[in-house]
Each structure stands twice: as C-alpha cells, then as structure tokens.
Amino acid sequence: MKSVLILGGGFAGLEAAIFLRKAAYDVTLVSDRNYLYVYPTSIWIPTREIDFSDACIDLDKLKDIHGFNLIIDSVEKIDVKSGSYTLKSKKILSNFSHVILAMGSSKIKHDGLENTLSICGAPEQSLLIRDKIDALIKKGSGKIYFGFGNNPNDTSAVRGGPTFELLFNVHNMLKKKGIRDNFELTFFAPMPDPGKKMGPKALKTLNIFLKKxxxxxxxGKNIKRFEEDGIIFEDDSKLESDFTIFTPAGDGHDLVRNSDLPTxxxxxxxxxxxxxxxxxDSNESSNIYAIGDIAALDGAPWRAKQGHVAEVMARNVAFNIMQKDNNKDEFKGYREHINILCVMDTGDGASLIYRDDSKDFIIPLPVVGHWLKKGWGIYYKLSKLNKIPRIPKM
Known part of the structure; x- marks a missing residue:
C-alpha cells in the first residue's frame, strides 16, 4: 500500500487525508494541536454567539471515522534531500511514497505585535479578544481598533475578511446592548484602498457600510509599531486605543525558510x-506537494488564500497522486479555481462576495445571510464527521 505523510491538520491537510483514505492510501497526518479549528466561524466567539468548542472538531474522532494515522506533534525540521521530517519529540518520519506540506504560514512580525490580538491568530486568541471586549463593556466605554496588514512581497497573503466580520459583529453586539454610542470603533490598514481585491463593487459597498x-x-499609512495604548504610524502620529485587534499578513513559514525547499x-x-x-537543481518531478497557505499562489494580483481554495488544492493533489501512481498524466490544476468567494457576516445579516477573472459582484443578504453562514458552519462540522452527506465540491 502506498503511504502519504501530511504535515498540517487544517482545512487543506484534513481534506487531503480524507480523499486519500477514500483511495485506500496509508495516510499519516501530523498536527500541532488535537483539533481542527474552523476559523470562519470563530468570529462569533468574541461576541459570545458560540462557544470555543463550537469552532473545533476533534482530530481523534476524525481519525477514527476516516481511518488515517494521527500524530499530535509539531514539525521541527524539514530535510528534503534526505526525505526526513523531524518532529519536536525528536521522532523522525521518512520513507513515505508522497509528502504533502500543509502547515499554513507564519505572520509578518510587526514591532510591538504582542500588544495586539488577532482573530486569525492562535485559536486561544479568540477567547482573549472576548475577555478584553467583556472588560470594556463592563467599563462602559472604549476605543477599539480593528485592522489588518499587508505583505508587499505577496499580496495573496493578506487576510482582511475576518477582521471586517469581527468589526461588524462587535458593532452589532454593542448596538443590541444599547451601548454602541459609548464606543469608538475604527478600522485601520496601511494600504490606501483595503478591500480592493474583493472587486470595485464590493469595495464601494464596504465604504458605504462603514460610514453608515x-x-x-x-x-494609507504604514504601521511603525504597536504600543499598549495605541498605534504609531510611519509619520510618528499616534492613535490612542484601549484595545487593538490586528491581523498581520501571512509570511513564509519559519520552518520552510530554514529548509532546502524552493520559495x-x-x-x-x-x-x-x-x-x-x-x-x-532538478528537472524531475518530486513526490512533495504544498497546499493551502504554505504555498505560493500564481494568478491575478487580487488572488487570495482562502479555505475553499485550500480544499480544492487538497482534492486535486489526492487525485494527482492517484494518477501518478497509476502511470497516468491527466492531472488537475488549481489555477483555474482561483477566485474570491466569501459570505461576509455582519451579525445581523451578510453579503455574498465573489470575484474571478471575468466578473465581480456583491449580493446583500439581510438577516438570512447570517443564518446561512451559521448553517455552513454546522454543515462543515457534520459533513467532516460523516454525519450528513457532503455536497459535491464543498
């Protein structure tokens, strides 16, 4: 039986494991935590609309259901030449027929980043955001800043959607409590037109919504550093903040930078x-694949690393591995599937946003959009656990 090593237990890694097990491969999945974290639904943890556990799926359960081998450990070293992968426990993994790298990305390291929290950071940060907002509500007022950063070397690594969603959900929660006027909510970003990659229609709607x-x-001002009580910009101006929520842009994985992988x-x-x-230094194909945030995406300047793209890459890799092992060459590519697709939740509704090479649009979904996204979260968990059928290509 052919064996596959998958490093990373997120959206991409799990999807690859499921589809390779369906093809009867011996799959070993390595994850640095014992649960899969459903980041798209985590926006409701800080507003107490869901519990932390609602955004988690136990990997032990997934292992038992789908039949892959599971190692809870973190990868410490990658040595492509020797084909070995060293874990923090010092265990060395080698001699696999194929290897799939799906460990996500690192983050741009801003000065003073420890003075911020991110909805796209370590899962535990969602709880810290919740507690900080609770404290400000108890205080009765406050200035909260929500922002995201840029990576000038790779614009696909910017992740702004969850920041907007959390901002809108906090606004909606404060409004429900009747205390919204006591809080100053501000969005910040270094680029002059944040949200531009979603398309001109979505950008125009977003700006109108923020004003409303x-x-x-x-x-439009680069960030110099974060301080405990505010943000310093490139012109040394300072914005006073009681709490700063900031999502740095993705950056190359630290482990990859210290390896012999091409980047x-x-x-x-x-x-x-x-x-x-x-x-x-090789013209031959390798048995190594990279999917999800760890990989460099080709395509238009507006391309973005999103969960649905990561899962397409995972399914394609599973298919391509089977083709290769059966001496076939009808491989599936990911580039034709590059698009932006999101349901941007506001707490009391949502908007469906889509963009590809030929079109872009935004469809407001008052009230029902919020529950559609909630429904997707339930569907995602139950379908991965094989409790309900999967919708094709979802």
Whole structure:
C-alpha cells in the first residue's frame, strides 16, 4: 500500500487525508494541536454567539471515522534531500511514497505585535479578544481598533475578511446592548484602498457600510509599531486605543525558510499548477506537494488564500497522486479555481462576495445571510464527521 505523510491538520491537510483514505492510501497526518479549528466561524466567539468548542472538531474522532494515522506533534525540521521530517519529540518520519506540506504560514512580525490580538491568530486568541471586549463593556466605554496588514512581497497573503466580520459583529453586539454610542470603533490598514481585491463593487459597498455604521477609518499609512495604548504610524502620529485587534499578513513559514525547499520572495513554497514542488537543481518531478497557505499562489494580483481554495488544492493533489501512481498524466490544476468567494457576516445579516477573472459582484443578504453562514458552519462540522452527506465540491 502506498503511504502519504501530511504535515498540517487544517482545512487543506484534513481534506487531503480524507480523499486519500477514500483511495485506500496509508495516510499519516501530523498536527500541532488535537483539533481542527474552523476559523470562519470563530468570529462569533468574541461576541459570545458560540462557544470555543463550537469552532473545533476533534482530530481523534476524525481519525477514527476516516481511518488515517494521527500524530499530535509539531514539525521541527524539514530535510528534503534526505526525505526526513523531524518532529519536536525528536521522532523522525521518512520513507513515505508522497509528502504533502500543509502547515499554513507564519505572520509578518510587526514591532510591538504582542500588544495586539488577532482573530486569525492562535485559536486561544479568540477567547482573549472576548475577555478584553467583556472588560470594556463592563467599563462602559472604549476605543477599539480593528485592522489588518499587508505583505508587499505577496499580496495573496493578506487576510482582511475576518477582521471586517469581527468589526461588524462587535458593532452589532454593542448596538443590541444599547451601548454602541459609548464606543469608538475604527478600522485601520496601511494600504490606501483595503478591500480592493474583493472587486470595485464590493469595495464601494464596504465604504458605504462603514460610514453608515459610524465606523471611522484610518488608512494609507504604514504601521511603525504597536504600543499598549495605541498605534504609531510611519509619520510618528499616534492613535490612542484601549484595545487593538490586528491581523498581520501571512509570511513564509519559519520552518520552510530554514529548509532546502524552493520559495518565492515572501518565503512561500513555489509549486506548479498541480501543487507539486519543483525541487531546486532538478528537472524531475518530486513526490512533495504544498497546499493551502504554505504555498505560493500564481494568478491575478487580487488572488487570495482562502479555505475553499485550500480544499480544492487538497482534492486535486489526492487525485494527482492517484494518477501518478497509476502511470497516468491527466492531472488537475488549481489555477483555474482561483477566485474570491466569501459570505461576509455582519451579525445581523451578510453579503455574498465573489470575484474571478471575468466578473465581480456583491449580493446583500439581510438577516438570512447570517443564518446561512451559521448553517455552513454546522454543515462543515457534520459533513467532516460523516454525519450528513457532503455536497459535491464543498
């Protein structure tokens, strides 16, 4: 039986494991935590709309259901030449027929980042955000800043959607409590037109929405550092903040930077259309694949690393591995599937946003949009646990 090692237990890694097990491969999944964290639904943890456990799926349960091997450990070293992967426990994994890298990305390291919290950071940060907001509500007022950063070396690594969603959900929660006027909510970002990659229609709607909700904007200035009580910008101006929520842009994984894997300027692993890593000084195809946030995506400047793209990459890799092992060459590529697709939740509704090479649109979904996204979260968990059928390509 052919064996596959998957490093990373997020959206991409789990999806690859499920589809390779369906094809009867011997799959070993390595994850640095014992649960899969459903980041798209975590926006409701700080507003107490869901519990932390609602955004988690136990990997032990998934292992038993789908039949893959599971190792809870973190990867410490990658040695491509020797084909060995060293874990923190010092266990060395080697001799696999195929290896899939799906460990996500690191973050741009801003000065003073410890003075902020991120909804896209370590899962536990969602609880810290919740507690900090609770404290400000108890105090009765406050200035809360919500922002995200940029990676000039790879614009696909910017993740702004969850920041907007959390901002809108906090606004909605404060409004429900009747205390919204006591709080100053501000959105900030270093780029002059944050949200532009969603398309001109979505950007125009977003700016109108921010004004309607009385959310201030501070955009177009690079961030110099974060302090405990505010943000310092490139011109040394300072914004006073009682609490700063900030999502740094993704950056090349620290582990990859210290390996012999090929990378782009930002440190993401370079791959071909079939997610296969083309090793340096070699014209031959390798048995190593990279999927999800760890990989460098090709495509239009507006391309973005999203969960649905990561899962497409995972399914394609599973298919391509089967093709390769059966001496076939009808591989599936990921580039044709690059698009932006999100249901941007506001707490009392949502908007469906879509963009590809030929079109972009935004469809407001008052009230029902919020429950559609909630329904997707339930569907995602139950379908992964095989409790309900999966919708094709979802």
């Amino acid at each position: 909700l009385n959310i201030k904007q501070h955009i 782009n300027e930002a440190g993401f692993i370079t791959i071909d259309d079939f997610c296969q890593v083309r090793l340096q």
